[in-house]
Amino acid sequence: MKRVYFAFLLFVGIFACTQSNQVDKLDSVDQPNFAKHIAPIILNHCVRCHRNGGGAPFELTSYDKVKQKAKTIAKVTSMRIMPPWPADPNYAHFIDENILTQSQINAISRWVKNGCPEGGSSEKIFANVSSEKSNIGKPDLVLSLDTVLLNEGDLDRFFLSKVNCTVPHGKYIRAIEFIPGQPKLLHHFNGHLINYHGTSKQNLESRPSKIEITPVNKFENLRETSKTLAFQRELLNDDRSIPERLHSVVNYLPGVKGVMYPDGIGTYAVAEKFSIIGNDVHYGPSRKTLIDNSKINIFFTNTPPKRGSGELMLGTNGVSKIVPPLVVPANKITKHVTQYTVTDDISILTINPHLHLLGKTFLAYAIKPNGDTIRLIHIPKWNFRWQYFYTFKKMVHVPRGSTIYAIAEFDNTVNNPNNPNQPPKQVAERLEYGGSSMRATDEMFQFIITYVGYQPGDEEFSLEHGNR
Ligand code: HEC
Known part of the structure; x- marks a missing residue:
């Protein structure tokens, strides 16, 4: 009887320990060091953006790089500006919720106050950080949108853009991800999928691939809409019939990362030849002259769609x-x-x-x-x-x-x-x-x-x- 009771206490004890471990362990470390305490926080909460190709303006992928920014890091984490996560976690939870605990924030502050001790090599921790321009995996296909030149002093600019593609037989599209070339300026991308039936490849390629809709100050100019319509009219099957169009297969707004649903959910069946059209590629005002080379990542699957999304x-x-x-x-x-x-x-x-x-x-x-x-x-x-x-x-x-x-x-x-x-x-x-x-x-x-x-x-x- 006694032994059972003891075993029970032991069990509860271990359970309570592992539960509170994560929260309290950092608080009890007076001298947090980089290798053991800080690097894991950076790896799990920061490098998805602060890496080569991740969209943030600098990398946080080594001790030296983090140390260089240490003071600002302590500041922006304690103000909860970084990592950015505007949704209230007391209301609803989502995949990839990116919020630091108060213990993690305090540990970063103590680490910076103590002069950023390294505590051994941390190289291995960042060894697997990819520089792939994707947040959801390795794309099977990367499509490049036409280059856009943004001039110094430009106001908002809007484009229609189209990129053509052929898909191997028996493949379906599981996910589509938009990767902005200029994440600070690209405000919005809304992509539709055009499924061509009976369209020859040459015909597909001869169609226009980009037009600028209108600079903001000329928005009332109706001629511009006829241009848009002309562009849309080019999106036809060879027999001049209207191809199937799936709306909003890929969307981008500032900070958005792609989504990958479980296989079969939200999957798209595509014709052998298809296009993605950026129905509304919107750039905000530009202070510098820049070139944008945005990309679209396509992930294929062999699983046919089970449940299409609306x-x-x-x-x-x-x-x-x-x-x-x-x-x-x-x-x-x-x-x-x-x-x-x-x-x-x-x-x-x-x-x-x-x-x-x-x-x-x-x-x-x-x-x-x-x-x-x-x-x-x-x-x-x-x-x-x-x-x-x-x-x-x-x-x-x-x-x-x-x-x-x-x-x-x-x-x-x-x-x-x-x-x-x-x-x-x-x-x-x-x-x-x-x-x-x-x-x-x-x-x-x-x-x-x-x-x-x-x-x-x-x-x-x-x-x-x-x-x-
Ligand atoms: C979703 C992407 C994303 C994540 C995750 C992210 N950052 Fe950032 N960070 C940015 C971008 C983009 C900027 C540039 C400023 C801006 O656009 O708001 C930035 C700016 C910063 C700055 C400079 C702020 C300034 O005022 O100069 C620091 C420091 C920083 N991040 C640290 C971090 C740390 C530390 C983490 C993890 C705890 C983190 N970031 C997570 C995208 C991200």
């Missing part, structure tokens, strides 16, 4: 209107709601809140017919720079008849450091050509949802193992 867009350009209409008067903070009742049972995979420079907060949830709330996302402090597509750890079932609400606040006062107008002036959603202006200095309020039709058991369907 996209639901609330707000600007979407299925639901914004109340009150999106007008933000100078020196005002405004609050707007958009809501939509789903007519089928769906399982949400990924969500993307999208606002521009005046964004202040973002909240989204669904209310089920029985009155229960399904939390989706809360962003207490909007950051234009980091507009992730957030993928849930498990599919989120939203039953038929539930209403999805998105609520956004906008700050058009001088207290908003991102306010494009000083002094502030009225900013609004601007509709043109039947769509919305996407200029960062106009506003948008969108909530984009990627989903599949619900199947029993989806609540336990982990989306995590898809990320290889």
Whole structure:
């Protein structure tokens, strides 16, 4: 009897120890060193961006490189500016949630105060950091978009862009990832897939591959839209019939990394010849003359699609209107709601809140017919720079008849450091050509949802193992 009791205590003891280990161990280390304590934090939370090809302006892939930036690192981690993760972890959790614990932040500070001791070689820790320009794995195919020259002093610029491809027989597309060449300037890429049937390769190649739509100051010029239409008209099968078009197969906004769902989910069947068109390649204002060479990574699979994904867009350009209409008067903070009742049972995979420079907060949830709330996302402090597509750890079932609400606040006062107008002036959603202006200095309020039709058991369907 006694022995059993003792064994039980031992068991509880070990369990409690391993639980608190991660949290408390760092706190009890007075003199953290790089090799043992700091490098693992950098490896797990920073190098996905701070590596060659990762999009951040410098690498943090060795002791010397981290030491060089040590003071700023202590500062930006304690202010929770880095790693960037705008979503509130007390509201909802997502794959790749990138947040440091207070113990980790404190350990970095102590390490810097103590003069950044190395504590042995740390070379091995960073040995496997890849310089691949992908965040989700090794692409099977890398497509290069046409080069874009951005001139010093350019305002917003918009392009349509197209890249052609042929796919080996029996392959399907599992994931498509956009890699911006100029991540600081590339604001938005929305890619559609065009499936050609019966189209010869020469014909495919002879079609135009890039056009600039319009510089911002000439936006009212209607001639420009006919150019766009002409470009779209070139996207035809050989017999002049209209090819199949799959919308939004790849999306990019600042800070976005690609998603890889479990095999068979959200997979695309493609014709032997297909194109990806960048329907709206948007660059922000440029201070320097630069060249952009953006790329598209394609990941193939042999598994045919089991469950195709759909996209639901609330707000600007979407299925639901914004109340009150999106007008933000100078020196005002405004609050707007958009809501939509789903007519089928769906399982949400990924969500993307999208606002521009005046964004202040973002909240989204669904209310089920029985009155229960399904939390989706809360962003207490909007950051234009980091507009992730957030993928849930498990599919989120939203039953038929539930209403999805998105609520956004906008700050058009001088207290908003991102306010494009000083002094502030009225900013609004601007509709043109039947769509919305996407200029960062106009506003948008969108909530984009990627989903599949619900199947029993989806609540336990982990989306995590898809990320290889
Ligand atoms: C999602 C990509 C990403 C991750 C993850 C990330 N960074 Fe950054 N970091 C950036 C980018 C991009 C910049 C350039 C500034 C900007 O664009 O906001 C930056 C800037 C910085 C700066 C310079 C800030 C300044 O004010 O000069 C430091 C220091 C930094 N990061 C440290 C870190 C550390 C430490 C981590 C991990 C704990 C980390 N970063 C994680 C992308 C990232």
